[in-house]
Amino acid sequence: MQPVLVQFLNRLLRHTKLGDDEQNAFLSLASAEIDTPAHGIVIARGQTAASSCLVMEGLLAKTRETLSGRRQITALYISGDMPDLHALMMPAATGTIVALTPAKVLRLPRASLLALVARYPAIGEALWRETVRDAAISMEWVANVGARLAMPRLAHLFCEMAVRSGVDKGNAFDWSFPITQANLAETTGMSVVHVNRSLQSLRRRAVMEVRDHRVLVRDWAGLQAVGEFEGDYLACGAPERPQPAALMPA
Amino acid sequence: MQPVLVQFLNRLLRHTKLGDDEQNAFLSLASAEIDTPAHGIVIARGQTAASSCLVMEGLLAKTRETLSGRRQITALYISGDMPDLHALMMPAATGTIVALTPAKVLRLPRASLLALVARYPAIGEALWRETVRDAAISMEWVANVGARLAMPRLAHLFCEMAVRSGVDKGNAFDWSFPITQANLAETTGMSVVHVNRSLQSLRRRAVMEVRDHRVLVRDWAGLQAVGEFEGDYLACGAPERPQPAALMPA
């Protein structure tokens, strides 16, 4: 049994009620573990994949190249995320998914997922909710890139990733987030040089800093203030009803 | 019977096969027509709406305010779009939906839609596909705002809206698109002044111009080149199978 399936199932349970049989069916999905080196392409733009994947380890990104050669990262995916969940409904990939670090992903055959959804509508609903959440995140990114200056823009991104990683405990904490400044530049639509200088501003303000592929949040409230962060878009509305987590809380 | 329901149904049919009973069930959805003045708020951020709406006439936008007072438009909605389709799965609105022009929308009760989806899974699938398409558009916007200079950025937006309006016929055409320069500024993350100047550049290049709330495309190929536009993200992959349109092709 794959722990990451349990992790993902718990995520679904946060917003959708699933019975025991549904949970068991989900957990017994066929799957194949795949290793990818850094810069490895998991899915190429235009390609129609026969499977969707679930991130086990590492950091992945969805990218889009402009003809002028600039690469934009339109989404980041960490452990427990499904970068190409949308491929279930829209098979042709509209963006390339690459590994920013060496990564391990679990491939789930599209056919098995579709069969599962057909048999258990509640699972389809749960997955649909996840795609809606991804869309909400994208919109937030549009606003972030379009309406904020460099420092708050970076701060907002770090806030989001902290919440998505589930590490936002207390006013100071740190977690592993192996992203390079070049990647941050591609994510936020800034130059590498300016990312560097803005990170220094954040450090000087004593709200956060990056060291050894880890983000150290020194003042969580302050970081949120700088980034004008309101995390409501990361929750899928109120859960229908709180319910016990599946075995092995992720 | 509401023509806009037929229009929307035809849109679903482009990517999802639906039987006659499913089509009829959809077309007989309960609905209420609502008029909104310009600047009217259709759904406020945070609010949980009891219905989803379908645009009949006018131009709507989803907006997000930053604390510093800047308003960013994260999505535009034209006739035949469903601005809050995602609300079906995520009831609390994460953005405000406003009318940029006087508008007419059709309200579809959330409960009826959910009942429809429960009874006809194929309709759920079709709606799910629509939310996935919306997400693909958002990601494209992230790339557009993050990676392109002013003129190509505007050009790209106009290309998208032309295709979404279904008016991209031949190398020169025009259509009604009543957006102000201030709205364009909020959409692309630019200042009003710079929008004005960039539009002038587009006009001088003889690719397009705006007049009387209409966009005149003079050189469609040229406009796409300037905007580095590839419209593949607007299609929901290959349709499962081509099928006849419902009565009254929109």
Next chain:
DNA sequence: CGGACTATTGATTTGCGTCAAAGATTGTGG
């Protein structure tokens, strides 16, 4: 006819990109 948007233009400022190059870190193979 007056008030409120909307479009346009010029002058000035600035946030950020680009260029260039020097450290620091990491990984790899001999």
Next chain:
DNA sequence: CCACAATCTTTGACGCAAATCAATAGTCCG
């Protein structure tokens, strides 16, 4: 275990795209 390359971070100087400020028209509408 140490070269050596490759990648990543940091710094400085300079230039530009676009923001801001300010003001004039044009347009719509009650």
